[in-house]
Amino acid sequence: MSASSRRVLAATATSALLLCLTTACGSSGSDTSSGGTVTLRYAIWDAVQEPALQKSVAVFEKQHPKIKVKIELNAWAQYWSKLQTQMAGRTAPDVFWDHVAYFPQFSQQNVLADLTPYIKADKLDTSIYDPKLLTGWQQDGKQYGLPKDWDTIAQVYNKTMLEKAGLTQDELGGLSWNTTDGGSFVKALQKLTVDDNGKHPNEPGFDSKHVKQYGLALGSANGQTDWWDAAVQNGCKLQDKAWGKWTINQPSCVKAIQFVQDLRLKYHVAVPASVTNTPNGASLPQVMARKQAAVVWDGSWDLNAYQSSMKGNFGVAELPSGPAGKGTVYNGLSNALYAGSKHPKEAWELVKWLGSQESQKIIVSQGSVWPGIPTLNKDYVAVWQKRGVDVSAFSKEAEGTTVGYPLTTSSATYNVKVQDAFNQVWLGQQSPKAAADSVNEESNAAIK
Amino acid sequence: MSSLSTAVRRTTLYGILAAGALLSVAPYLLTLNGALKRPADLLSTDAWIPAHPATFANFTAVWNQYGMSSFLLHTLSVAVLVTIGQVVFSALAAYALARMEFPGRDWLFWGYLATMMVPQMITLVPLFLMMRELGLVDTYAGLILPTLFGTPYGVFLVRQHFRTIPHDLEAAARIDGANTWTILVRIMLPLSRPILATLAIITFVNTWNNLIWPLIITNSDRTRVITVGISALQGEHVSDLPHIVLAGAALALLPLIAVFLLFQRHIVRSIALTGLK
């Protein structure tokens, strides 16, 4: 081959590569629809729920041979950043888990598809859903998602440890706390907390630096499973009204935050924040698996994580009551349809399936999460009864005083700011008032 | 100086160096050890306690269930393509800058040097927008294009080397009627193998380990690379998967180590060369 022909060849190869990369090869990654088969992307953030979802999706694929579903898992910490980047890039997943916290922002950005026409066309019976859950995904008479589940927070405890301390499930669920001496809740946790020498925090000579077992472990990136619950129990409102301003620096809220800090730093009955703080700390199921704590405050969605490490040696009790009585955070997720989906019809089929009796029955049979369809609640209880765990505390709490996620367009800002500020509160590096003030101010400033 | 004190000093030196070497490999060993532990053991035993009994179940799970096999494949294809592109295009540009005389050459060279200081973060948003408008978000093309044509660093590296090759060789070839392309392919490139290998290795490692760009530009499992795949498994709600993360980490680390040990003789030498040019 002559030198010049080689040069021509090289130039051709280069330009072919260029052409390929900018045109044909570029499409290699876009939505595959070969042979009439459509692949839908379904984004979720909870690995604990994935196995159950896979089971449901497998049935869906069998019923719809021309639709494939790819579940995409991103940890909560990255899920929202990723999803918003995807929306900005116009390549968001066809169907995704939506959260109340981000619902206002998404509806403002027109990235959620209105399901109302589909519901009408398919004559879907939406009365099967808990109205509280269904209406949570409505705005201006439009439906932006079908209820996937609901959740509350309760106390998950290690059975052996509780028995050793001479406490029962009912006793644990009937405790109360106050801001002066901690109340019966702190007393019970003192019994459950033991240092290396077998001493309890209320005994002289207790070594707070070398604790073998803590009474309680708390951990939450945004407050849902720790101080929000204490706040409700202290009569605090996180928001003045739906779509209104954040009010987490009200005295009743700050006192509740102070109490949660006291559990760690004053009473020494809760696992130090250096162990549980996000992002580098251990998760609540991990803390329980390591036997570092006897009790955790956690949501029903994590039950399967406890089951896999504790094999039925755990129970669920109601949260304690505070100065203002009982209370917890009530929340639910929806399956939303991306407005920019290239396969809206198929995506709707998936949303419809995930919201159906059949699918939610599959989810419930795996003990995954409480269903969005209330008639299936008893099946969920039955599944866990079979595994030796009484989960009724969650539903009892749902019937009592609850608070939902604040409805605001500034959740992204709140979630970014709250993590670091409250990590510092739990570490004793910042006062509850200062943290609440700064997070409140910055979150309100970001409301659009 | 007595031989005894020499021996003592030598032993001390070896001791310190051995400790340093152990420190260098310890995180790798801890990763592999953890990845071989059963999930329950992983949480209940200290990190340095050997995996006993060892299990490959985590690797099987991460390979089949969590898609690491395809993430690794994506990473490999991207790294190979980018490496080839960078070496080829950097060599071409470097030759022009090192050995040819043309208007604007010095000006261009200083331009290359200046762009070496541009932080990656600065180009992130505009690049993302560009890819969006080209419809290349979440495609291989989007992943690869920004670094395919070489980096200023690569051009600089190869150019500095080309300048050390004696001109006589080239002049002789010219007299024999060789053209630029022949000279480049027949003379310059064969004489530059170490530097090209260096550039290839550095590019491969950097692309393999790159997090930020794939994090933004890829968003489905179809294009996801291993860095993004691993980071997606860390954080709230997926944190009971440390055994999976460790197995994934081991899978991400081992190929590079294997390549390194295989070619260490060349790699160590040629990386060092770059600093001299």
Add this chain to the structure above:
Amino acid sequence: MIDNISPTKTFPGGDGSRRHPAESPPSSTAGHRRGRGRIRATLEAYLLLAPSLAGLLMFLVAPIVGVVVISFFDWNLMGTPRFVGLANYREMMGDSEVWRAMRNTVYYVLLNIPAQTVLALLLALAMNRKLRGLKVLRVLFVLPWMAMPVALGIVWSWAFDPQRGVVNQFLALFGVDGPAWLSSTGWAMPVLASVNIWQYTGYTMLFLLAGLQAIPESLYEAADLDGAGTVQRFFRITLPLLRPSMFFVLVTNTIGSFQMFDTVYVMTQGGPGGSTDTMNYHIYQQAFQLFRTGYASALAMLLFAVILLVTAVQLLYFRKRTIYDFS
């Protein structure tokens, strides 16, 4: 095992004596200087440069222009951009978090670069001896360079766990109660710096070792005849002749350190109390978590300016004291 690093063998000009540009005019096209030959050479040159230049213009220069433009807007990447003039820059000037991030970044660079350079130099000096087994050790020292920060993040977090981490368990052997490293506003940044030092010291050592081996033995022999001690040899011969390598290492490592991202992203996410919130992480957060794209672009300009300034200072410093062959 590894060959001795001796660039002098393979490469004339690798011996520290740099050819001055004026002495070596490119002669390849000498015979084709005039007329068509010259046009042809120019065409050829630009043909060779074309892919690289196109890439540079499209993926580096154009984005820089883009980021300047975006920095004058208020935009979340989705709605309509709103022109705000210099508002982003004004906000930046008064934003204490930005200045904290800048301080953190500089602090990180200061923790990182001197320690890493000194360690690498000591290591290179040790490695430069003719002792058995050093080649094996050298390979081990370079291994961390390839470590993927995301992959090792979990191992690092566990290593620095206050109660069960290997670091504190090791300290406990000596009766020291180690701190909660990553939860401490004082310790978190040094931990991140040590992770980086772990990763790059061996790599840096390679460059310095090559520099050391390029120093002619005859210089040391001459010094020995003059009765110079070890310390004098080091400061009179080794260090001055190592300057080109030092320059390369310092400039590239500093530019790299200013852009640290992965370790923060996986280990601390800027916490606790913003003590590890570096400029790069802060920009990422503003751009891709809060979607304040315009503001993030203004911050990126600030970071760019600082890197340019620092590199310029380094250039000037070394230009006076070394002969580094740039052109």
